[in-house]
Amino acid sequence: MAHKARGASTRAVHAGESRQKMFHAITNPIVQTSTYVFRNTQELIEYTTGRIDREEYGRYGNPTQHVAEQKLVELEGGESAALFSSGMCALTTVLLAMLSAGSHVIIMDECYRRSRQFCLQVLPKYGIDVSFVETGNYEHLDDAITDRTRLIISESPTNPYLNVLDLERLVRIARAHRVKVLIDGTFATPYNQQPLSYGIDLVIHSATKYLGGHNDLMAGVVIGSRTLISAIKEFRDIMGGIIDPHGAYLLIRGLKTFGVRMEQHNRNGLAVARYLEQHPRIKRVYYPGLESHPHYQIARQQMRGFGGVVSFEVDGDLEQTSRFIDHLTIPYIGPSLGGVESLIEQPAIMSFYEMTREERLAIGIKDELVRFSIGIEDANDVIEDLDQALRKM
Numbered sequence: 371m372a373h374k375a376r377g378a379s380t381r382a383v384h385a386g387e388s389r390q391k392m393f394h395a396i397t398n399p400i401v402q403t404s405t406y407v408f409r410n411t412q413e414l415i416e417y418t419t420g421r422i423d424r425e426e427y428g429r430y431g432n433p434t435q436h437v438a439e440q441k442l443v444e445l446e447g448g449e450s451a452a453l454f455s456s457g458m459c460a461l462t463t464v465l466l467a468m469l470s471a472g473s474h475v476i477i478m479d480e481c482y483r484r485s486r487q488f489c490l491q492v493l494p495k496y497g498i499d500v501s502f503v504e505t506g507n508y509e510h511l512d513d514a515i516t517d518r519t520r521l522i523i524s525e526s527p528t529n530p531y532l533n534v535l536d537l538e539r540l541v542r543i544a545r546a547h548r549v550k551v552l553i554d555g556t557f558a559t560p561y562n563q564q565p566l567s568y569g570i571d572l573v574i575h576s577a578t579k580y581l582g583g584h585n586d587l588m589a590g591v592v593i594g595s596r597t598l599i600s601a602i603k604e605f606r607d608i609m610g611g612i613i614d615p616h617g618a619y620l621l622i623r624g625l626k627t628f629g630v631r632m633e634q635h636n637r638n639g640l641a642v643a644r645y646l647e648q649h650p651r652i653k654r655v656y657y658p659g660l661e662s663h664p665h666y667q668i669a670r671q672q673m674r675g676f677g678g679v680v681s682f683e684v685d686g687d688l689e690q691t692s693r694f695i696d697h698l699t700i701p702y703i704g705p706s707l708g709g710v711e712s713l714i715e716q717p718a719i720m721s722f723y724e725m726t727r728e729e730r731l732a733i734g735i736k737d738e739l740v741r742f743s744i745g746i747e748d749a750n751d752v753i754e755d756l757d758q759a760l761r762k763m
């Protein structure tokens with residue numbers, strides 16, 4: 371097993387794995403089973419009474435998933451992890467496990483649209499009060515906490531404007547009120563940011579993104595203390611949203627190259643952000659690695675690199691922005707981020723098209739906003755592609 375003091379790439383390759391595996395194979399097997407059988411009744415009794423530790427049923431656990439979970443524990447620096455069938459499944463199960471009727475949760479307002487939807491539309495149905503606080507408004511956050519508040523949730527960096535939270539300050543406020551904090555670190559990954567080391571209680575990721583890294587799997591993970599994760603796992607057993615064995619294998623496979631992929635995403639993100647910032651047809655670039663970003667200083671303190679997502683506003687209207695996107699030849703037009711292939715989207719059309727322009731603007735989605743997830747292609751090629759598309763806009 372890899373040691374925690376070893377580098378992130380070494381941990382990504384080796385953590386969680388036995389040196390000798392089935393049939394002496396170097397790769398971890400996909401244990402493609404829904405159930406596990408007992409030799410005899412005595413063994414079943416020993417298992418039920420906790421005298422032996424083993425698998426029982428696929429909804430409760432699988433050996434391939436355990437390896438993937440241990441890798442993520444060692445990468446994130448926590449005690450325990452629980453994997454789910456998607457990032458949303460991780461978030462919704464965690465919230466339902468931690469909150470109950472009469473409790474109150476605070477969420478920073480700039481976040482993935484489905485997370486907002488869950489808090490706005492689902493939690494109130496179960497008697498859970500929700501407050502939205504402007505992202506990064508710490509005074510307002512402090513004021514919003516009541517004696518019923520159980521949890522504060524925020525992304526960092528946020529989707530899509532890549533705002534970075536001051537984790538130390540967040541923890542100070544939460545601790546003063548004995549409230550727990552959950553960070554969605556999907557955009558940063560444990561390679562670039564380690565929220566648990568600041569005292570954050572739980573970190574979740576859409577593992578569909580950088581952790582899997584190849585646009586070929588859906589998964590989500592929550593990492594934290596043994597006590598919290600064990601309660602969440604009990605809820606997962608009931609809700610049933612565990613990752614499947616093949617998904618867990620793909621995640622292990624993707625994590626093998628985690629370190630080198632993240633280095634390339636970080637390099638590409640910065641190079642593209644710098645290029646866009648000086649381009650006359652670009653109005654504004656949002657990337658925490660740029661000095662012009664309002665959270666550049668805190669991002670530099672908290673993050674090793676800034677990832678591959680760059681958001682920007684084109685100097686044009688909705689149609690001109692679409693024209694620019696349609697002229698690109700490297701990125702695919704599609705939702706998601708964090709994979710080896712570059713993906714680009716115009717949020718006003720990709721995710722928010724059913725809203726009126728006014729409704730979109732009210733949640734900060736401008737017509738000319740573009741979210742670009744730069745893959746691991748060569749930065750020069752990506753920049754040349756942007757150049758020709760901007761000329762044809």
Ligand SMILES: Cc1ncc(COP(=O)(O)O)c(C=O)c1O
Nearest residue numbers: 456457458482529556576578589
């Ligand atoms: C920041 C963030 N969190 C969570 C999710 C949800 O993850 P999944 O799509 O794996 O359910 C997403 C998806 O885009 C996301 O961007």
